[in-house]
Amino acid sequence: NAGVTQTPKFQVLKTGQSMTLQCAQDMNHEYMSWYRQDPGMGLRLIHYSVGAGITDQGEVPNGYNVSRSTTEDFPLRLLSAAPSQTSVYFCASSFSGTSYNEQFFGPGTRLTVL
């Protein structure tokens, strides 16, 4: 299994540009989520999904859209990038079938918005 994969690893955008961060998992996990990590802030939840076709907002959803058309993929879209969205983005997935509900994280995407 490849686990949780994210592309690209690095990206530089100009203010106002749009882009999609890709996240995929091959573990048949129902739950997927996006977090952003800023220095001194820990990780903050952007959006999450409990299954294909179902998404909801997390703590910091403004400026981001998500969709979940398949179990495997959970892309994060930035509609109009702003410098405040400069961050490291992590995708995570987990399986509901165990009590521990361990979360698996992807390698991250480092985004810079100029």
Next chain:
Amino acid sequence: ELKVEQNPLFLSMQEGKNYTIYCNYSTTSDRLYWYRQDPGKSLESLFVLLSNGAVKQEGRLMASLDTKARLSTLHITAAVHDLSATYFCAYGANSKLTFGKGITLSVRP
């Protein structure tokens, strides 16, 4: 509002000594997670604690959970340089986790 507080935020440790770091959270139930993050890397899962009194150990690290006090501790035995990293605790379930700000541990000779 769910909050997770970690302290201290930075800890300089001497090789061979024992240390404890703390994680306080603001509500009950669900799971408590501990992660390790090396600079520029992703998060590595260390422990998942489910119930009051739960204790888990892996190598020099031991995590425990007191749900009544809403407190988790991570005990480090005989610190070694390889343990230098940032350690996060997080609370929640089903891909909805609330993280603390992390504790950066640095082990010196």
